[in-house]
Amino acid sequence: MKKVFQFIGLVVLAAVIYYGFETYPKLDLISGFSAKSIASGHFLDNRSIDLIEKTDNDIDMIDLAKNEVDDNKKFATASVYGLKKRKAIYREGLGTTLINDDFDEAKPYLTPKRNKTNSNLPFPYGNVEPEKFIFDNIDYAKLNAAVANAFDNKGEKKKRTRSVLVIYKDKIIAEKYDRGFSKNSKILGWSMTKSLTATYFGILQKEGKFNINKPAPIAEWQNNARKKITTNDLLHMNSGLEWDEDYGKISDATKMLFLSEDMTKSQINKKQVGKPNSTWNYSSGTTNLLSGILRNQFKTHQEYLDFWYASLIDKIGMDSMIVESDMAGNFIGSSYGWATTRDWSKFGLLYLHKGNWNGEQIFDESWAKYVSTPTNDSEGQYGAHFWLNAGGRYPDSPKDLYSANGFQGQRIFIFPSNDLVIVRMGLKEEEGFDFNGFLKEVLGSFGK
Incomplete structure (x- = not known):
């Protein structure tokens, strides 16, 4: 014994x-x-x-x-x-x-200048509560049931939805929040922030200040084969650069997010393991590299910080939004955008209207088509920093559906053929939350 x-x-x-x-x-x-x-x-x-x-x-x-x-x-x-x-x-x-231990907390730092407009227009173009609007073609009983079904019953932790917002023809037709959350709650979008980051290149291109089809302006690549990688390749996650995006272990992605001082440099020195425009590989390092490229378009760091808000976030009234920075002061464009559900929906509406925000063209109409066109080798899953339904990921939704996606099931769904935006924020991915079923139920409430 x-x-x-x-x-x-x-x-x-x-x-x-x-x-x-x-x-x-x-x-x-x-x-x-x-x-x-x-x-x-x-x-x-x-x-x-x-x-x-x-x-x-x-x-x-x-x-x-x-x-x-x-x-x-x-x-x-x-x-x-x-x-x-x-x-x-x-x-x-x-x-x-x-x-980290080397960071000087006493060192002065720059912050972005904000210009939050206090418009007297109703949502989404202002800060006034939207008026209730009833559409004859919507079965509201079905719609409300579909939205309610996206949430857990009290005491459960299965679907883990925090908020759902459904906007049709610029009108909120359904809105629901989990216990402890409200229209004022800021929620982390995780990789939905990637779609935001990409949009700045559309804005710069409209202004004639950047050409995405030219080789990416990375000094370290100019004397080797990587000099052929374009910004277009980076926007499509199709550079051919080595990257391990695995959050269950010590990987390129986790070392970048939780150990790096300057996240814009995390992928610069990676080997080229595939052919550009032919080797799709999802990479948060690529998005932060793009944030670094954006930084280099401006003479000063202050201009870079201000641009993110003045050209897009504040311009479309995403007043609650904060994009967090790394130790070097660069925006972590891959992962750390926070905003209310309503403000996240404004970003979706901007794309639904092909860059037009209440009469002002933020980016060219062609940019919306660009980001929603499948990239090579992605099997119709991915465009330019947006996820697509072209490959039938959601079989009961239109093929022209595309979305900004984030970890744990953050979603901004854009339905061009339905004049519809649906936002779902939560803590469950598709293994635990049936997105196809949810979208099918919401779409099933139309055509009354």
Whole structure:
């Protein structure tokens, strides 16, 4: 019997050692994710630590972190078993930034200048509450049932929807929020921010200030085969550059988001492993590289910061939006855009109207077609920083549907043939949330 207990003890010890060996290298990422999530949710949306831990951070391994917040100095910290403590600081105008031990918190920093218009027009073109409008061709009982079905019953954690907004012909026809959330809640869009980042190239191109079909202006590529990579290739995630986008392990993507000081440089030195315009590979590093290219279009950092808001975000009244920055002060265009559900919907409406915002053309009409045209080697899944239905991803929706997609099921669906935008924000991807069924039910309420 003694030998049996000794054997069991050895097995347990081996398991502990193996677990520690496998887990320790990930602790930087675990505590980094947790500190950043706690700080952003708390300081941008006034959520409690308890709510963030039970919702945003109830992810395998991330829930190991112990978190603390300093409301006076505006930062959050996280560690795992007292190891690998990480810190995320809040700065007005820039949101929260995950920092390392070398970061100088006392160093002065620039913030974007905002020009939030206080228009007396109703939503979406102003700040006045929209008037209720009844369309004869909509079965509202079916529509409301479809929206309600997207949410969990009390006590459940299956669908995990936080908000749904349905806009038809510029009118809100359905809007619902989960407990603890409202029209004023800022919600992280994750990779929906990628679609926002790409849009700036459409704006610059309309202004005659940038040609996406020329080789990407990256100095490090000019003396090797990578000099043939165009900005168009980058916008289509089709550069042929090496990149590992895996969030379940230590990967290029997780090292960039939770360890890098300047995320715009994360993919610059990657090898070329495929032919440009023929090797589609989804990459957050590519989007942050594009953010760096945008930075280099301006003489000063202040101009770069202001451009993101003046040319798009504030221009279309996304007043709640904050795009967070890295330690070098560059916008993390791949992942960290926060806004209310209504403000996210305005971005979808801008594309629905092919760049026209209440009479002003923000980007050329052709840009909307450009981003929604399938890129080579993507099997109709992807355009230029937007996801597509051309390949039938949602079989019960029109093929011209395209969308801005983010981690955990953030979606802005744009239906050009239906004059429709649907926003769904939540904490579940398609494995747990039936997007095709949801869209089918909403579309089924039309044609009354």
